[in-house]
Amino acid sequence: SPSFSSVIHVFTRDDMCNTSVRMRDPQRVEETLRCMQKAGLNTLQVISDFDMTLTRFARNGKRCPTSHNILEISKMISSECKEKLKDLLDKYYPIEIDSSKTIEEKLPLMVEWWTRAHALIMQQKIRKDQLTLAVQESDAMLREGYQEFFDCLNQHSVPLLIFSAGLGDVLEEVVRQAGVFHPNVKVISNFMDFDETGVMTSFKGELIHIYNKREGALLNTGHFEELRSRPNVLLLGDSLGDLTMADGVQEVEKVLKIGFLNDKVDERLPSYLNSYDIVLLKDETMEVPNAILDFLVAD
Numbered sequence: 001s002p003s004f005s006s007v008i009h010v011f012t013r014d015d016m017c018n019t020s021v022r023m024r025d026p027q028r029v030e031e032t033l034r035c036m037q038k039a040g041l042n043t044l045q046v047i048s049d050f051d052m053t054l055t056r057f058a059r060n061g062k063r064c065p066t067s068h069n070i071l072e073i074s075k076m077i078s079s080e081c082k083e084k085l086k087d088l089l090d091k092y093y094p095i096e097i098d099s100s101k102t103i104e105e106k107l108p109l110m111v112e113w114w115t116r117a118h119a120l121i122m123q124q125k126i127r128k129d130q131l132t133l134a135v136q137e138s139d140a141m142l143r144e145g146y147q148e149f150f151d152c153l154n155q156h157s158v159p160l161l162i163f164s165a166g167l168g169d170v171l172e173e174v175v176r177q178a179g180v181f182h183p184n185v186k187v188i189s190n191f192m193d194f195d196e197t198g199v200m201t202s203f204k205g206e207l208i209h210i211y212n213k214r215e216g217a218l219l220n221t222g223h224f225e226e227l228r229s230r231p232n233v234l235l236l237g238d239s240l241g242d243l244t245m246a247d248g249v250q251e252v253e254k255v256l257k258i259g260f261l262n263d264k265v266d267e268r269l270p271s272y273l274n275s276y277d278i279v280l281l282k283d284e285t286m287e288v289p290n291a292i293l294d295f296l297v298a299d
């Protein structure tokens with residue numbers, strides 16, 4: 001069974017050109033993992049963002065789509081609407097990753113992006129039964145090693161909450177088509193409402209955007225109440241907004257935060273190192289989360 005030194009080996013080796021791992025305080029990471037291992041897998045829950053965290057950011061230099069992009073570039077969307085959605089992406093994504101702006105400055109602009117994009121999507125008479133094809137025809141891709149990650153959590157009955165500001169119906173289809181929508185997976189996201197003929201009419205419930213996951217978590221107390229006996233959390237995200245995903249966890253003990261830093265790496269590294277325990281630079285794989293699971297499984 002893997003020792004901590006073998007986990008650290010995965011963290012630190014540089015024989016794989018796509019892996020680069022940074023830690024503000026490696027000793028604290030080790031202590032946290034040892035505590036989690038000692039407490040056992042029946043005290044663990046995993047909370048993960050979806051877009052660009054469970055999915056790849058890029059492949060062969062080409063950006064992979066988010067759950068929004070999968071829908072936005074599909075045949076279901078008119079070319080006029082596609083253009084408008086692309087304009088929104090071009091305007092707001094640079095703001096999302098702008099390290100010179102504070103979260104307070106970005107927040108109203110992100111709400112504006114999501115609200116405008118969702119208003120456009122709602123006009124498109126999207127059919128529920130066409131989502132499967134939209135995902136099949138897309139370049140959506142879970143990170144290398146995803147199967148091991150999902151299967152290991154399922155095999156050990158560790159709950160996985162996918163907490164996404166993306167499109168729930170689309171991301172569920174991605175996970176389903178990858179064959180890993182196991183019974184231990186639950187999704188909190190923006191889900192569509194369809195009429196009796198299967199045409200989209202609106203979005204359900206409160207909007208989840210990149211910076212209100214804390215509020216989203218607190219609206220889902222039932223889920224966290226059910227997991228009260230699991231106070232240890234492995235949190236996976238790709239934005240500073242993802243750091244609040246575990247705010248609903250009851251009587252929390254240990255939280256280990258793993259952040260994928262995919263874009264504008266040099267500019268954003270200091271703030272990621274301040275906030276995440278482990279930062280993975282331009283790493284398109286699940287190698288580090290999987291090494292951590294291997295270590296935690298070996299109790």
Ligand SMILES: Nc1ccn([C@@H]2O[C@H](COP(=O)(O)O)[C@@H](O)[C@H]2O)c(=O)n1
Nearest residue numbers: 049050051066068069114117164165166
């Ligand atoms: N119209 C939009 C709005 C947002 N995005 C991207 O989706 C990501 C949010 O989803 P998470 O699973 O990461 O919570 C966010 O990073 C935006 O870049 C989009 O592509 N289109």
